[in-house]
Amino acid sequence: MIPAGFAYAAPSTTEAVLALLAERPDEIKLMAGGQSLIPLLRLRLACPDILVDLRHLAELRAVDDLGHAFRVGAMVTHRDVIDSEAARAWQIVHDGGADLADPLVRNRGTFGGSIAHADPAGDWPPIALALNATMHVRSLHGTRTVAADEFFTDLFTTAIDESELLTHIEFAKSAAGDRSAYVKIPHPASGYAVAGAGVVLSVVDGVCRGARIVLTGVASGPVRARAVEDALLGQEITAGVLARAAGWAAEGIGFIGDSYAPEEYRRNLAGVAVRRALQRAVSPNVPDHHQREHRG
Numbered sequence: 001m002i003p004a005g006f007a008y009a010a011p012s013t014t015e016a017v018l019a020l021l022a023e024r025p026d027e028i029k030l031m032a033g034g035q036s037l038i039p040l041l042r043l044r045l046a047c048p049d050i051l052v053d054l055r056h057l058a059e060l061r062a063v064d065d066l067g068h069a070f071r072v073g074a075m076v077t078h079r080d081v082i083d084s085e086a087a088r089a090w091q092i093v094h095d096g097g098a099d100l101a102d103p104l105v106r107n108r109g110t111f112g113g114s115i116a117h118a119d120p121a122g123d124w125p126p127i128a129l130a131l132n133a134t135m136h137v138r139s140l141h142g143t144r145t146v147a148a149d150e151f152f153t154d155l156f157t158t159a160i161d162e163s164e165l166l167t168h169i170e171f172a173k174s175a176a177g178d179r180s181a182y183v184k185i186p187h188p189a190s191g192y193a194v195a196g197a198g199v200v201l202s203v204v205d206g207v208c209r210g211a212r213i214v215l216t217g218v219a220s221g222p223v224r225a226r227a228v229e230d231a232l233l234g235q236e237i238t239a240g241v242l243a244r245a246a247g248w249a250a251e252g253i254g255f256i257g258d259s260y261a262p263e264e265y266r267r268n269l270a271g272v273a274v275r276r277a278l279q280r281a282v283s284p285n286v287p288d289h290h291q292r293e294h295r296g
Helices: 012-022 039-042 078-082 087-090 091-099 103-108 111-117 124-130 226-231 239-246 263-282 289-295
Strands: 008-009 028-031 050-053 063-065 069-073 134-139 142-147 151-154 167-173 178-186 193-204 207-216
Touching: 012 028, 012 050, 012 134, 012 167, 063 087, 069 087, 069 111, 078 087, 078 091, 078 103, 078 111, 078 142, 087 091, 091 124, 091 178, 091 193, 091 263, 111 124, 111 167, 124 178, 124 193, 124 207, 151 263, 178 263, 207 226, 207 263, 226 239, 239 263
Parallel strands: 008 050, 028 050
Antiparallel strands: 063 069, 069 167, 134 142, 134 167, 178 193, 193 207
16 A cells, blocks of 8 residues: 655754654654554555654764663664663663564664654563653753653553653663563564563562562563562572562553454463463572472
């Protein structure tokens, strides 16, 4: 299908983009890498009056080490995130990029574009939520920050106002005792997550002192599996504890379903994804008390 007609603009500065957004917010669609938007345009699921291409915003293409945190520009490509120090510091970032789409999408698509698009089966949104990231947005009226817990509001919907631009995503550096991983069960055709789980744990002396467990692909957006988090807090990290905690993955989640993966199937896959992600996060040094008792 041929896209509906639209005007095209490719400003070279963030200020110029913000001026357009302030003047005609209802008529504009922003394009970062275009890997999600272009198919929507071709299907006429998106029909903007003006397409604003962000590819010339070089100021948003850096991954900065702030000392205490990493700040990723919204226009940083998936490939550059995968190759960055952030991916070497956080296993969850490495995992998310390792099986993300294909080389063309990784080289053209952007980290911020994925976050702002908020696909309910996407890989970066649950990782940003698991990392407790902070989103930096700008308008002509100034800048503001939005915590990840408040950022993803519904299906393909975020807290970004129509007059605002996502500029950076910031998340803390890993600390001693931090463990993380991302595991997804992909759709065989699209590669998107039918169910996936992002895990960030803080483990001190073998005991879980903090946990953020996030599901993707199973609900209208990335969602924290708080029952799993509660089941882990204060517990010694063993194979048995991880398995029991993963059993709570479906608790309190509003599951979606479709012809490929009905709601009940996704409910089961959520537990599988969480269990695998937990095991990957703490492996290979997970004592299994059941096995130890049996051998004794």
